[in-house]
Amino acid sequence: MADIRADHHRLLxxxxxxxxxxxxxDNRQWELLLRLARRARLSGYLAAKLENDGLLDNIPVRAANxxxxxxxxxxxxxxxVSWELNRVMWVLREHEIPVIVLKGMAxxxxxxxxASGRMFADLDxxxxxxNLGQIESGxxxxxxxxxxxxxxxxxxxxxxxxxxxxxxxxxxxxxxxxHHTLSSPLGKLKIDPLPFREAAVKVKDAGVYxxxxxxxxxxxxxxLFQNNELADxxxxxxxxxxxxxxxxxxxxxxxxxLIERANQLGLGNPLFYSLYFSRLLLQSMxxxxxxxxxxxxxxxxxxRIMHHCVPLALLPQHPDHPSRIAGYARMWLxxxxxxxxxxxxxxxxxxxxxxxxxxxxxxxxTSKQK
Amino acid sequence: MKVExxxxxxxxxxxxxxxxxxxxGPFNLSIQTCLSSLIDQLYWMYSHYSLxxxxxxxxxxxxxxxxxSIRRPLAQFIQFQIDGRSPFPPVPAExxxxxxxxxxxxxxxMRINHLLLFHSAAVERNGHVLLLPAWPGSGKTTLCTALxxxxxxxxxxxxxxxxxxxxxxxxxxxxxxxxxxxxxVIRDYxxxxxxxxxxxxxxxxxxxxxxxxxxxxxxxDETAKPRWIVFPKWLADAAVRLEPLPxxxxxLLLASNAFNYEVLGETAFNAVTRLIQxxxxxxxxxxDFDSALAVLDELTTDG
Amino acid sequence: MNNLISGFDGIYWYPNSSLLRIEEWDGExxxxxxxxGKTHFLNEMGLRILTVLDRSPATLEAICQELSAYFSLxxxxxxxxxxxxxxxxxxxxxxxxxxxxxx
Numbered sequence: 001m002a003d004i005r006a007d008h009h010r011l012l013x014x015x016x017x018x019x020x021x022x023x024x025x026d027n028r029q030w031e032l033l034l035r036l037a038r039r040a041r042l043s044g045y046l047a048a049k050l051e052n053d054g055l056l057d058n059i060p061v062r063a064a065n066x067x068x069x070x071x072x073x074x075x076x077x078x079x080x081v082s083w084e085l086n087r088v089m090w091v092l093r094e095h096e097i098p099v100i101v102l103k104g105m106a107x108x109x110x111x112x113x114x115a116s117g118r119m120f121a122d123l124d125x126x127x128x129x130x131n132l133g134q135i136e137s138g139x140x141x142x143x144x145x146x147x148x149x150x151x152x153x154x155x156x157x158x159x160x161x162x163x164x165x166x167x168x169x170x171x172x173x174x175x176x177x178x179h180h181t182l183s184s185p186l187g188k189l190k191i192d193p194l195p196f197r198e199a200a201v202k203v204k205d206a207g208v209y210x211x212x213x214x215x216x217x218x219x220x221x222x223x224l225f226q227n228n229e230l231a232d233x234x235x236x237x238x239x240x241x242x243x244x245x246x247x248x249x250x251x252x253x254x255x256x257x258l259i260e261r262a263n264q265l266g267l268g269n270p271l272f273y274s275l276y277f278s279r280l281l282l283q284s285m286x287x288x289x290x291x292x293x294x295x296x297x298x299x300x301x302x303x304r305i306m307h308h309c310v311p312l313a314l315l316p317q318h319p320d321h322p323s324r325i326a327g328y329a330r331m332w333l334x335x336x337x338x339x340x341x342x343x344x345x346x347x348x349x350x351x352x353x354x355x356x357x358x359x360x361x362x363x364x365x366t367s368k369q370k
Numbered sequence: 371m372k373v374e375x376x377x378x379x380x381x382x383x384x385x386x387x388x389x390x391x392x393x394x395g396p397f398n399l400s401i402q403t404c405l406s407s408l409i410d411q412l413y414w415m416y417s418h419y420s421l422x423x424x425x426x427x428x429x430x431x432x433x434x435x436x437x438x439s440i441r442r443p444l445a446q447f448i449q450f451q452i453d454g455r456s457p458f459p460p461v462p463a464e465x466x467x468x469x470x471x472x473x474x475x476x477x478x479x480m481r482i483n484h485l486l487l488f489h490s491a492a493v494e495r496n497g498h499v500l501l502l503p504a505w506p507g508s509g510k511t512t513l514c515t516a517l518x519x520x521x522x523x524x525x526x527x528x529x530x531x532x533x534x535x536x537x538x539x540x541x542x543x544x545x546x547x548x549x550x551x552x553x554x555v556i557r558d559y560x561x562x563x564x565x566x567x568x569x570x571x572x573x574x575x576x577x578x579x580x581x582x583x584x585x586x587x588x589x590x591d592e593t594a595k596p597r598w599i600v601f602p603k604w605l606a607d608a609a610v611r612l613e614p615l616p617x618x619x620x621x622l623l624l625a626s627n628a629f630n631y632e633v634l635g636e637t638a639f640n641a642v643t644r645l646i647q648x649x650x651x652x653x654x655x656x657x658d659f660d661s662a663l664a665v666l667d668e669l670t671t672d673g
Numbered sequence: 674m675n676n677l678i679s680g681f682d683g684i685y686w687y688p689n690s691s692l693l694r695i696e697e698w699d700g701e702x703x704x705x706x707x708x709x710g711k712t713h714f715l716n717e718m719g720l721r722i723l724t725v726l727d728r729s730p731a732t733l734e735a736i737c738q739e740l741s742a743y744f745s746l747x748x749x750x751x752x753x754x755x756x757x758x759x760x761x762x763x764x765x766x767x768x769x770x771x772x773x774x775x776x
Contacts, residue, residue, distance in 0.1 A: 031427045035453050062398070062427040069483040076633045076710065083709045087767060142765065319431065319454040618701030622714055632710065636694065639705040639712055643696050 006323075009315045012036045016238065017283055019049040023058055030063045039316035040234045041119050043067060044074030048117025074119050081105050084123045084174040089207055091142045095134055099208050100126040100200050102179070102219065106210040107239070109203050114242035118235070122166075122175040126193065129180040136164050136178070144169045144176065182219055188340055189226055195265060213247045213254065214261040221274035222267060229337045230313040231330045234281070237314055241278040244286070255286070259293045268296030276303075277310055309333055374417035381413050382406075389431065391422040395542030395590050396485075396531070398428040399474060405434055405448060408466040415467070415545055415566050415579060418587045430477050434466050452477050461572075468569045468577045471545050475528055478542075479629040485540065486641050487629040488530030492539055493522035495670040498597035499539045501530050501649075504627055509604045512552040515580050516659045517666065519560045524586035525594075534634065534641040537648075538593040543586040545579040553578045559659055596645060598669055599624070602654045602662075610661035612669065613653045620651040683774035686760055687730035688723060689767055695720070709767060718744065722759060726769060733757060 011033055015022055025033065037043040047067035050056045056064050085105060092099065101109060104120030127135055144167040153165070167176045183191045196219070200209040211219055220240045224233060247254045262271040275291045278284040291297065298306065309329035317326055373381065373392065384390045386409070389400040403409065422428065433451040437460040447460040450473040457476070461469055479487060490503040491514035500522070502510045514527040525531075525539060527546040532539055545566065548556055553576065556563055564581040599620055600612070624642055625631045631638045652669070656662035694705035702720045704713045715723075718740065725731055725739045737756055741748050763769045 027425050027427045034427075035431065038453065039455075060427055062429060065484045066429060066481070069481055072483040073633055076635060079635070079710050083767070086708070087765075090767065317454065322454060616699065616701070618698035618703065618714065621698065621703055625712060631712075635710040636705055636707060639694060639703070643703070646698070 006315075006318075008032060008036055008318045009311070012040065012042075012234075012315065013281060015046060016042065016234075019046065020053060020055070022046075022050065023055060025059070027060055030060055034063060034066055035319045036316050038070075039319065040232055042235055042238070043070035044117040044119050045114075045235070045238070046117070047071035048074075052116070071117060074117055077119060077121055078104075078108055078115075080172065080174050081120060081123050082108065084169070084172060084176060085206075085208070087169070087172075088123065088125070088139065088176060091138045092135065093207075095131070095138065097127055097131045097135065098197070098200070100197065101203070101208050101210055102126055103223075106216065107243075109206060109208070109210060112243060113246050114239045118239075122177055124177045124179065126179050126182070126197070128197070132164055132178060132180055136167070139167050139176065143171070147175075183222060183226055183341075189222075189266075189269075191222065191265070191267070213243075213251070214258045217243050217247065217258060218262055218265070218267050218271060221270040225270035225273045226340055227337065229330075229334045230310060231333070232314070232316050234314045234316070237274070237278055237281065240274045241282045241284045244275075244278070244284065255290060259290065263295045266296065268294035269298050272297050273306060273310070276307075277314070280307075281311060281314065305332075371421045372417070373413070373419050373421065376421075378410075378413055382409055385409055385412065389428075389433075390416075391424070391426075391428055392416060392419040393422050393590070394419065394474075394544055395526075396540050397430060397478065397482075397542070398422045398426060400428040400431045401433070401470070402431075403434040403466070403470075405436065405463060405466055407463070408434055408448075408470070411467050411566060415581050418582070418584045420587075429481075430474060432470065432474055432477070434470055436463070465569055465572050467545075467566060467579065468547065468572050471547065471579065474544070478529065483630050483633050486532040486534050486631070486634055486638055488532065488624060489528070489627040489629060490530035490624075491527045492525035492530045492541075492596075493517050494525060494541075494594050495522050497594060498670070499525060499530075499594045500598045500600060500666070500670055501539075501596055502600055502602055503530070503624055505601055505603075505623055508602050509552065510602060511546050511548060511580075512555060512604075513602050513659075513662065515546060515548065515556055515563060516559065516663065518580075518583060518586070519563060520663055523589060524582055529629075530596075532596075532641060532645070533593075534637050536593075537595060537641070537644060539596055540593050541586065541590045543582040543590055545581065547574075547577045547579050549577055550575045556580070596649055598652070599645075599649045600652045600654050600666065600669070602656065604657065605655050606657055608655050608657045610657070610665055611653075611655045612665045613655075615651040615653045617646050617651055621646050681733045681757065683732070684771050685730040685732055685774065686726055686736070686764075686769045686771050688726045688769050691727060693723070693768075706766070706768065711766070713766065713768070719759065722756070722763070723768065730772070733760070736760075 011029060015033055034043065037046050043066070047056070047070050050059065050067065051071065056067065081104065085101065102124040104118055105123055107115040107118065146165045147168060164178055168174065181191060181193045182196060183189060196211055196215050199212040199215055201212055202209055210216065217240065220236060220243065224230065224236045224240065228236065262268055272291045272294055275286055279286050309332055312326040312329035313333045317323060381390070385401060386404050389402040391398060391400050401412070431453055434448050435451055437447045437449040439445060439447045439460055446463040448463045448466050448469065449456050449460045450458055450469045452473065458469070458473070488501065488503065490501045491510040492502070493500050493514060502508070502513060504510050511527045514524070518524045524543050525541040526543065529542050530539060531542055553568065557565070566579040566581065568576055568578045570576050601615060601623065621642055625638070628638070654662060654665065690706070690708055692707050696703045700717055702715045704715055706713065721740060721743060722736060725736055731739070733753060733756060737748060737753050740746065740756070760769065764771060
């Protein structure tokens with residue numbers, strides 16, 4: 001594992017695993033750490049940890065200023081998304097639509113340990129497919145607008161992907177993503193949203209639902225190893241790690257229930273990788289044989305490749321000395337994520353079109369707005 | 371030690387190697403490039419800046435790198451990078467200096483929230499800060515340049531940096547980009563002003579930078595309290611007028627143009643409230659520098 | 674006028690938060706809304722509406738009467754329409770909420 005032993009990776013991981021060790025960092029270490037944390041979008045997370053421990057005044061003042069700056073920004077983002085949820089629920093107050101809040105906002109609603117200092121800019125919601133039209137027209141009537149989309153993108157969203165195009169209120173500019181499934185309907189792994197919706201739990205006083213603890217952890221794993229490209233995605237592995245620890249400490253048989261739920265829903269693969277890599281990178285205290293109880297596990301060969309590639313993608317590149325090998329690993333994982341999300345006959349034209357756009361950005365089809 | 375105390379060779383070794391580290395107001399910059407035209411320009415334009423030791427933390431790490439354009443393979447293009455990322459598309463190599471300065475400003479505006487960042491020029495006279503906020507037609511950089519050569523100490527032509535806890539303003543003397551007609555106006559009015567090369571074809575037209583005076587850089591750690599807020603407006607052939615500005619309007623203009631007013635939330639609301647309560651708010655209409663300077667001198671002289 | 678008001682029969686408005694921060698600048702007001710983090714700029718009439726509602730939830734008719742008494746205004750046909758638009762704007766901003774009498 002030469003990759004994990006890279007100095008800059010060790011610097012970042014130590015800071016995350018043991019934030020109190022930051023007190024001993026010299027200025028050079030701080031400078032590099034701050035740049036890495038920004039890349040990994042974890043500066044708010046580190047700032048919140050140090051603030052909670054009352055340590056922000058015990059570190060170099062320039063580092064503290066940058067961390068405070070990130071924390072102020074994160075708190076504003078969290079307020080903006082919370083307020084957006086308030087406004088969306090105001091629009092939907094008269095329809096009895098069960099709305100499930102996903103990802104960052106869901107963590108915040110329940111005050112999970114990974115929520116403090118966590119950066120997120122979008123509001124992700126899950127609703128029954130038959131209610132999507134109602135939600136969309138309700139929001140459009142109250143001033144929300146679709147992002148300017150090319151015809152191609154619009155078709156991609158509506159037909160091939162699993163969302164209605166993102167909605168934004170022009171006075172607030174928080175993206176509202178309304179999903180009806182938890183993964184691409186074209187993807188190799190079919191995920192039926194119904195059991196997730198049935199197990200969802202009501203949030204006190206908020207009039208909305210969140211996924212059950214097991215499903216929330218599973219959804220995080222699915223996003224990481226099924227939907228995402230993994231590049232600079234350490235923060236999502238950290239979500240998984242923190243939630244797993246938190247729920248395990250709250251419920252005696254949480255890990256057992258998690259495995260059972262993954263087996264029941266056929267989500268063994270993403271959970272396997274999430275457990276494996278949070279133990280490898282974040283030193284999660286997970287029993288060695290936990291993932292062996294999964295019905296579905298990745299094949300030995302796939303596991304070997306992932307073992308070498310995933311850390312190179314999750315962990316940020318050195319800002320001044322990017323490694324070529326990490327670049328290849330990231331490219332491979334990019335292809336893998338698209339491969340998992342789309343059949344080849346859709347994937348190839350999609351990637352060709354995206355490449356064409358990267359060369360000729362001005363030639364994207366007519367822009368449709370409002 | 372200052373940039374001007376280095377030989378050009380050593381300067382080149384630093385900036386092409388691990389980066390030239392200089393102090394700009396409250397921030398340390400690390401600048402790296404191999405583009406020789408830019409190196410020569412920076413050696414001259416940054417001559418008064420102090421060098422920063424490797425053992426001090428630099429907040430911003432920027433680079434200008436050569437870039438090949440797939441669409442125009444023969445032209446020489448460059449790209450701005452911060453922490454190894456490129457937020458803007460490549461531009462012709464002649465625009466390197468403007469792109470670098472603009473990129474650093476953008477990075478400050480995007481990343482700094484422990485200070486409130488007003489979009490405003492700021493100068494100091496008699497121990498107090500005069501803010502000249504940006505609004506359409508303000509020509510704040512041009513007016514700021516004129517003030518700077520007539521006894522006012524430069525804080526910044528772009529950022530009013532305010533510590534929301536103490537209410538103090540912090541200097542951030544950087545190169546000041548004059549645009550289009552302002553370049554000739556300043557050359558005529560202030561032949562002693564030190565200007566960089568004229569850079570044509572940028573997003574904002576032709577740009578030439580004014581080098582900040584040595585004193586403003588040497589005293590960059592001396593903060594000051596604000597006392598006057600003047601919204602300037604240049605109007606052809608207008609007789610000079612310095613009129614009171616309703617305080618609610620001053621609040622609205624300052625807050626809506628600030629880079630991070632919304633991000634700072636209640637802290638910013640309190641800071642702007644206090645700022646408006648403690649300052650005289652005016653609107654300045656002028657067509658020539660002499661009369662504008664006369665009324666500003668009068669405003670900033672009395673008790 | 675009667676048509677307009679009757680469309681809002683039995684609807685009361687009340688403020689969402691009593692934590693608004695308000696600063697006065699010679700008859701104009703800056704209002705900070707902590708839940709959204711937004712600053713609103715209001716004139717005297719705009720602020721008076723919030724003050725009326727802060728005392729107790731009120732119907733459109735009651736608000737109009739309060740305002741006309743306070744500012745010594747003669748109620749004309751356009752007035753309730755203007756107030757309705759302000760109330761709807763405040764509602765969208767999350768400053769106030771409406772409730773039907775029987776709920």
